[in-house]
Amino acid sequence: MTTTSAPASKPPTHQVSSRVSQSVFDGSRLRVVLLVDVHDGAQQQFLEAYEQLCNQVASVPGHVSDQLCQSIENPSQWLITSEWESAPPFLAWVNSEEHVQMVEPLHSCVRDTRSLRFHVVRETGGPAEATPSKRRLQASPRIGDGVIRHALTFTVKPGSEAAVARILADYASPEPRVDDTTRLCRTSLFMHGNRVVRTIEVRGDLLAALRHVARQPEVRAVEEAINPHLEQNRDLDDPESARVFFTRAALPAVHHVTAQQEDPRAERHALYYPARPRCGMRLAELLARQDEAAAGSPYSPVLRSTIFQRDDVVVRLIDVLGGLDAADPALALGLPDTGPAAELTTLLDDVGTNAGADTPLTRLLGLVRMEFVTDRRSPEA
Template structure:
């Protein structure tokens, strides 16, 4: 079970930000991080309750627990209270896999379900873990596909994105604001650093992707407090299609929870190479097809990571509802390698994507029929880069 204030520390933060460095101290070949591995998920939610509201908080939890228990993919949850501090509480929940949890936590239903708790919660921290091993004592293992069979290998880098739309006609001014800002201090603390921020525009949709070395939530809290960030967020407020008031915690929570674009798959195909460029690709899906489309693209990226000479250096798939965005670092000229860059290198992958894509939303007459349609699909899916900032090496 999760509550909106808990997710607010992770996604309800003004994310405009970090100058960043994409140089990671060490990267192993073919590193893959994915939400599609089928392993069970444990969500740990730490809550600080306002003084005197313990009974109200417990009653709110009682009212919502059955509703959460009925969410597809939910296995169980526990509510715990600190022995030492009565304002500190903990909710742990178990899910069949990451996918149903991400679908739930980013939904309007979730926001509505946890609303009764909001007035009781002062601060939260949410952490998500794949189940690796289990030890039971005279008990039957919980339902689900089982623990993750092997640990994920990679650097201490977290990727996160948000997306929002601006009023039609305001795109030039929004692009100017988001392309021209003073970057805040990249160092958060001794263990956390803002590495890279990339902003893109497709029509009136903005996508902002960040990379953080260390604790994502600490980094986002740091960013939210920076005057440079606050100035940019205030400057774009008049142009947003969804109104928000960042001085109001509930308004900020709602906006950034709805804007969250979780990373569901990331693969790194080895060491950085010279001449790498970053681009973002926009894949609107047919209603109900977003997860299948994200899975298709993730599978193609995973396969490409093992191909010698592949032009793909790193790929991240972000997914929410019927929207998929893919961030690609490549050594190839995209126009000369549209299939690999789009993660549609085979006729079978292209045909499957044609069934899942909302091609009308891309301004296409119909699904791509073959290789000859790849350049046009690439041109329509490619997002306009606004800024791509890296922190100076420490």
């Protein structure tokens, strides 16, 4: 059963690090913008579906308000904006099975959608000016590197792991150029048991890049080859089946920090932290706090870290100087202090209780370490 992770209990009060290029954990209010292209003649059907949806969304924890707007130039173009208390409750809802079912009536009347999410950094006018203590605006702008990070995850039938790993490792890389403004930078694949995680780094438009990759013959052949091994059935020739599969497979990046410039000696690794029910967001926030604090330490071998989270699946992608085997397991796990290490084991499902009492962090690192499948970088990246 899919569960919805509980939102973070307290927003951090510290200053945002200049090294952090992405995070959902600063407590700022969130503005979500959804661009919708409605089929000709389906405007009334879309409006009725939206009215039903907005009544349901109003009861979701963390939701503040929303607006539906129709273009004055093209009646087929609509805009839905919503405000949330912070990013974690929105992500917990939008990545839930409840959301997948809730928005299903909309898909029969829309051609295309695009979702954009923004933290509120500054604002003028309105009642918020009179109550600055409640505004919770982002303290300072984040420093980005122009790269969008995303991941997909799915499970395969037990016993098929070796066959799936061979299929995913042995294919020609797709053309990295998507269009004049979008490039594929890097794709890394890892497995943990029967779970597959594919991370993607893109400059430009993520949605355009994902569509570009899906159209490539070599990628399509790989997707067809692994179809018989998937635990969740899909039909890539059926747009609705493909949409539902990739919606459920989405594993968004919730935090990224770059500590140092890239180093050719660094190795890419992935760690899988399965959370206890409804603890995924708390676990991701714990790891994010530790990675942000460690970014300024000259002793940390982790040059960059990206945390992906959906429901109770948390994956941490790290570039480690000198490799994972040579690193201090506490630093590699992102837990230099005993307090966070103890908290981590209370949030982990099964894995934490299986860690040995004598060398828990060494044991834990072995349990959460993912199997490397492939890491492909664009020559232009």
